[in-house]
Amino acid sequence: MSEVNILDPLYLKHVITYKTKKRANAYNAVLNRAEDKLFISYGKAGLAIVTLGEN
Numbered sequence: 001m002s003e004v005n006i007l008d009p010l011y012l013k014h015v016i017t018y019k020t021k022k023r024a025n026a027y028n029a030v031l032n033r034a035e036d037k038l039f040i041s042y043g044k045a046g047l048a049i050v051t052l053g054e055n
Helices: none
Strands: 002-005 013-017 028-031 037-041 047-051
Touching: none
Parallel strands: none
Antiparallel strands: 002 013, 028 037, 037 047
């Protein structure tokens, strides 16, 4: 999974790449009410929590 800065939609900027311990596909993604964290479920491979903000 990669985190991308999308503040400028014409110039997407790669921020960081996350790796899961097992090969997995994302099952579900949920944005919290404050819209500053994205929770991505990878089933048995785990849960990724991405902090959103200006990078």
